[in-house]
Amino acid sequence: MANKCEYGVAVIGGGPAGLAAAIAAKELLPSPEGVLLIERDRVAGGILNQCIHDGFGLHRFGEALSGPEYASRFIDKADLLGVPMMLNTIVLGVSDKGEYKELLVSSRQGGLSVVRARAVVLAMGCRERPRGALSIPGHRPSGVYTAGAAQNLINLENIMPGRDVVILGSGDIGMIMARRMTLEGAKVEAVFELLPWASGLPRNIQQCLVDYGIPLYLGTTVVNILGMGRLEGVTVAEVGPDRKPKRGTERFVPCDTLLLSVGLIPENELARAAGVEMNPITGGPVVDADCMTSVSGVFSCGNALHVHDLVDFVSEEAERAGRAAAEYLSKPSQQGTSTPSVAVRPAAGVRYTVPNRIALPSSPASPPASVAFRVNTPSRAGTVRLKVKDKVLAEETHARLHPAEMVWMKLGPDALASLSDADTIEVSANGSE
Ligand SMILES: Cc1cc2nc3c(=O)[nH]c(=O)nc-3n(C[C@H](O)[C@H](O)[C@H](O)COP(=O)(O)OP(=O)(O)OC[C@H]3O[C@@H](n4cnc5c(N)ncnc54)[C@H](O)[C@@H]3O)c2cc1C
Incomplete structure (x- = not known):
């Protein structure tokens, strides 16, 4: 068990989301007190440990890996970077103490103790209905x-x-x-x-x-x-x-x-108790494009944020959350203040979107924002659109649209540049039977 109790970033959950978030944060915060990962199971890997079939990693690695193989690539990397993992340890509560968040943790070895962190990533996965x-x-x-x-x-x-x-x-x-x-x-x-x-x-x-x-x-x-x-x-x-x-x-x-x-239910008792605003459709927190929730310094990713279809996209999203959590520590002037942003909401044919807000780009070199969403009903062909009033910011045609398959679209800084705080990006899908 790790013996420090004060960290820059604490990641809750050692599944693919928590591992990818911890690795991304650790790459920006290499000091020993930079990042801590807490997992209630005796090993990291999350649900992937029981998924012995293949099909994981087709997008990310171009290989059909089994769940444990996919997880081990991230566990090995986390070990190589020296991410401390508190295993066999459950987080019972997260409270916002201003500059620090306090995590109440319990383990057989250490009993009840408190871990303090300046940013927290919630990556607790989901449970079955x-x-x-x-x-x-x-x-x-x-x-x-x-x-x-x-x-x-x-x-x-x-x-x-x-x-x-x-x-x-x-x-x-x-x-x-x-x-x-x-x-x-x-x-x-x-x-x-x-x-x-x-x-x-x-x-x-x-x-x-x-x-x-x-x-x-x-x-x-x-x-x-x-x-x-x-x-x-x-x-x-x-x-x-x-x-x-x-x-x-x-x-x-x-x-x-x-x-x-x-059906799967995102695990969010900790988020709710911490006062995080929730999205009733996804069962996960309302977040911005950096995966930050309504509580400053608390981030969410993976199946705790919204139930994903493919683990490859869990890893990508979690890396964004981990990087943003690490960067949050170096932006004390912005902590607790809201940066100009535009709202994102589902429109015709779309069930939900993640994120719910996107920060307006600070420079033309800002990275593109990812928007994930699911359609309401299946259709053989369809067009998906991101628009503000009548202006189309991005549009894609898909040979098939299905509620089981998440759609991911990117919005570059050029598409967002002309928008203001008062605007809303509407995401719609129009398919044919
Ligand atoms: C049966 C099944 C088959 C799948 N098949 C595929 C497939 O073929 N291809 C594919 O790409 N994807 C597949 N997936 C989806 C993929 O496995 C998930 O998208 C992915 O595991 C989600 O990652 P996660 O880290 O968000 O959650 P999880 O993997 O669930 O990890 C969450 C972790 O958080 C820990 N935790 C929770 N609460 C606490 C707490 N309070 N304190 C400490 N730790 C906590 C849990 O113990 C767990 O280890 C499948 C999923 C399942 C369930």
């Missing part, structure tokens, strides 16, 4: 798991959760688990999805379902869970346009295991 959040009626037998919990059991604990499987929700984790359970000898009866489209990436529909002959039923949900000790089966029903079950379409599907892949 459990059965309790869905209100599915029925019994409470064993055999009902979230897809990530089943993945953890198989890949890290060598425990097979069941043999005859139904999956509710077509998120990426559910589809990846459909393939994983099949490879381990289970029979996956089907994947059922409430929406009229799959909510995971198209590549996972092909590689995890189609290639293994696993049926995907859209517009269908589980309406009852049966079994007194162990799960005996589920009743499924088609849903109408109002997403309510249609009477007369119910059918029983026998199974001993139900995996839920029905």
Whole structure:
């Protein structure tokens, strides 16, 4: 365990976001008290440690790495740079004490202690939506798991959760688990999805379902869970346009295991308790283009900020947050004061945007700002636009737009130069069925 308790930047969470943020901050703050990373698990790597399938790093490294391989590239770099990691340590609270933030931490070795840092990066990832959040009626037998919990059991604990499987929700984790359970000898009866489209990436529909002959039923949900000790089966029903079950379409599907892949919730209890303004759509903080939240000196990135589709973009965003946190220390005059910025908001066809504000460029050499967003509905082709009133700042045409795939666009200093504090950039998408 690191023995210093005062740092320039403290990063909470040692997943891909926390690792990339800590590395980027450490490159700017090489002193021993520059950067600290705190992780509650016994190893860094986050959720990637249980993702033994490949497909990570295609954008960043041009290679299809497994989760642990992707994570180890960042762990090795953090070690090389000498980033101290407090492992087996959970952060219980973050409070803003003006010049310093105070982190209340707890570990088996050190008990309760306080870490002080001048800037904090929140990189706590997300958790899965459990059965309790869905209100599915029925019994409470064993055999009902979230897809990530089943993945953890198989890949890290060598425990097979069941043999005859139904999956509710077509998120990426559910589809990846459909393939994983099949490879381990289970029979996956089907994947059922409430929406009229799959909510995971198209590549996972092909590689995890189609290639293994696993049926995907859209517009269908589980309406009852049966079994007194162990799960005996589920009743499924088609849903109408109002997403309510249609009477007369119910059918029983026998199974001993139900995996839920029905959404991820950013982990933000710490952010809320610290007084950070939240975005009700993403479940993450409201941030500017440097990933700084409404609390000066508190930054957010990765799945704690908004649920990402690809880890490569998590790393890129987190590097921005880590660099900005390190640079924040050298700008005491700006701390607590707001720099001129322009608002960013979703318009027609777009569900949310990150960031919610972009600082106006201080010089023509300022780096471009990244804007990430998701569309509301799938379309075969479409145009995405960033506009202020009638002026188009940036426009792209995509062969396909899908809510599962995040769109990233860049705005250079030239596009932002003519804007003022009073302007709002509207992000819209217009696709064809
Ligand atoms: C099953 C599954 C399959 C996936 N497949 C792919 C894929 O094929 N390709 C791809 O590109 N992406 C994939 N992803 C997505 C990718 O793994 C995530 O986008 C990425 O891991 C998010 O990184 P993160 O650091 O934000 O969160 P995480 O990896 O969740 O890391 C967060 C870390 O914070 C720690 N933490 C939380 N709270 C505290 C606290 N209070 N104190 C201390 N530590 C704390 C946690 O222990 C954890 O280690 C997959 C994700 C899952 C779940």
